[in-house]
Amino acid sequence: MSGPAALPLLTHDGERHTRATETVTALDGRPAAVLSLSPDLLTAQSLRALARTAPLPAAERARRLRAAARHFLHDELGGLTFGRYRACVARVSGHNAPLTDQLTRAVADAVAEAPDRADRARPTGSLPSWRQVPAAGSGVWTRRGETVAAVLSGNTPTIHGGWLQALALGYRVAVRPSRREPFTAHRVVAALRAAGFRPADAVFLPTAHAGVPGLLRRADLALLYGGDDLVAAYAGSPTVKVAGPGRxxxxxxxxxxxxxxxxxxxxxxxxxxxxxxxxxxxxxxxxxxxxxxxxxxxxxxxxxxxxxxxxxxxxxxxxxxxxxxxxxxxxxxxxxxxxxxxxxxxxxxxxxxxxxxxxxxxxxxxxxxxxxxxxxxxxxxxxxxxxxxxxxxxxxxxxxxxxxxxxxxxxxxxxxxxxxxxxxxDTPTVHGAGHLPHEDYAGTFLMRNKAVVTKGGTG
Incomplete structure (x- = not known):
């Protein structure tokens, strides 16, 4: 294994290295990466840029997500081949080699399948676009906002499924990765950009703990992963979905x-x-x-x-x-x-x-x-x-x-x-699949239904 990887910010205006950095340490005590940290001003600038950016058309998002999955598996991204990325994840996450391979490859599935997974939350009486509404009218599935902050933990690489579904639904997403395992988030965002997503569609913004409240405050909605303390702090918030301990x-x-x-x-x-x-x-x-x-x-x-x-x-x-x-x-x-x-x-x-x-x-x-x-x-x-x-x-x-x-x-x-x-x-608690809800479908939190009636509807 060569020296530590450099993980710069992936901001709304490109790659940035900052003076504030943090060393990601492997389980053997050696440095695995040097992680740039986003100052509050840059975080604020990125969130404003995301809010000003109109979403790509749904079909284009789906096409680029499928391409991003291929880039994730096959390209050198951020100086890391897939093999070296996988080795970095194993060094910091503590998962064994076969499981690390399984989990990192499953991330590519989550990228490619994000539109289909997100759509499973849409009610049968609702349409994905107002352009499909018949004269009699219909419910239309619409976003609750424009930007999402994803504050991630480092349990498993597959934790990225929720925010990828938000991206598939047209949100622009600010990803604050786990500082224990930031490699997957960096690689996913780099793969998205390689597939044609714009810098203001998804940004990679590691921060210290003190930077999290500002990120949550500036985004319309947030996906937050953590312990009982975070569950208690945000349990009553209508704009923050907290995934806590499973028990x-x-x-x-x-x-x-x-x-x-x-x-x-x-x-x-x-x-x-x-x-x-x-x-x-x-x-x-x-x-x-x-x-x-x-x-x-x-x-x-x-x-x-x-x-x-x-x-x-x-x-x-x-x-x-x-x-x-x-x-x-x-x-x-x-x-x-x-x-x-x-x-x-x-x-x-x-x-x-x-x-x-x-x-x-x-x-x-x-x-x-x-x-x-x-x-x-x-x-x-x-x-x-x-x-x-x-x-x-x-x-x-x-x-x-x-x-x-x-x-x-x-x-x-x-x-x-x-x-x-x-x-x-009679099925193990660990059984899961992309079509199954975890803590409900992500779309249930991210979306809502509006009645739309076209001219000539009988109302």
Whole structure:
């Protein structure tokens, strides 16, 4: 690997290097990139330019997005080939090599398919353009504004799907990337420009934390990714859509779990390095939850065996201080829980630097234990008992619930529970696809319907 990559700003008037920079450090402690940071004045100028720019026609946007996906996969962009870009992502994200390849290639799909994915939110009674409205009139799907700010986290490269759909809908977008993994955002914006999008269609504006409020204030709408603090700060805002912790759960009813069920739960815990909001972090079991925990722990240990010091490690690779902090947290807060895998086994030094975390399995005594709401950035799962009398109460506030059950009334209750955002039936919580909503469809937040009646309508 050569020296650190240079990641300049991609502004409304082109590429800019700034005096204010930040070094992106790889997990081995070496610098991976030098990231230019946008001063507030330049951020303001870029947002004004985006607001003044009329959107490209929808068909042209779709054509250029398909071309951008090809550029993303095949071109040298910002001095990085796709192979070197992928290596940079692996060095800073902590995902293993096969998963990094899968996720970075999935970004190209998100670029190419953005128009189709965005259109899935459009109601069947609404048309995409007023020019298609018949004399009797129709609803027309229209933007709620002109500009979107996307403030991203670094969990996974595929986090870019939402703002790409905004671009497909005609918004101009200011992307504030994760400063831990800015490579994907830079490459996507560079690919868009290579495909013919104008500089004022999408900009790459890394900022310090202090720059985020100004970015949110200046954009019409914002897509924001973060923790509970951000969810609390912006929960009441009609112009900010916050994606926070997932607290995804699996419910297993009936008798002893089958090997297939244990395997599916193991997948839900460890897929995506166990760092995504859709990873199962709590399992509620109607039968013998302690036995389920022991069996799951045995399966996860077998899956991790021999892998943790290779490029196929099961959990994420993190820095040694981050690993120490997480282990200290578990020692303090999980003292009453039973560790089915000893704590000293869940942190493995990696020969390329850093520490591989997980898997970890704990049992807790009750279905209302506070630890069931704890989400940590590695494969860590809490197993609790569940009773029919409890119903859906222990499953509230979940991004996804996978219900492994034959109780159809229980499924109805989960779908009716407002704080459960997605329901899977005997399907891992990590299952996703471009046509499925995540925290609702992005278009539900970005768009609205207006009645349009042409001359001669009967009204």
């Amino acid at each position: 995804a759960k699996t419910l297993v009813t009936g008798g002893p779990a089958s090997p297939a069920t244990l395997g599916a739960v193991a997948d839900s815990v460890t897929a995506l390095s166990g760092t995504a909001c859709v990873n199962t972090t709590a399992v509620l079991v109607e039968d013998d939850h302690a036995r389920f925990a022991r069996d799951l722990a045995a399966l996860l240990r077998a899956r991790a065996a021999g892998r943790q010091t290779t490029d196929r490690h099961l959990g994420p690779r993190v820095t040694a201080p981050a690993a120490d902090a997480l282990l200290a947290y578990l020692s303090r807060h999980a003292a009453h829980a039973r560790a089915e895998i000893p704590l000293q086994e869940i942190a493995t030094p990696h020969p390329d630097g850093g520490v591989v975390l997980g898997p970890a399995v704990f049992t807790v005594p009750t279905q209302d234990d506070p630890l069931l709401g704890t989400e940590l950035p590695f494969p860590c799962v809490w197993i609790a008992p569940w009773s029919r009398a409890a119903g859906t109460a222990p499953l509230r506030d979940s991004l996804v619930v996978n219900a492994i059950t034959d109780d159809l009334a229980l499924v109805d209750a989960l779908l009716d529970e407002p704080t459960v955002k997605n329901v899977h039936l």
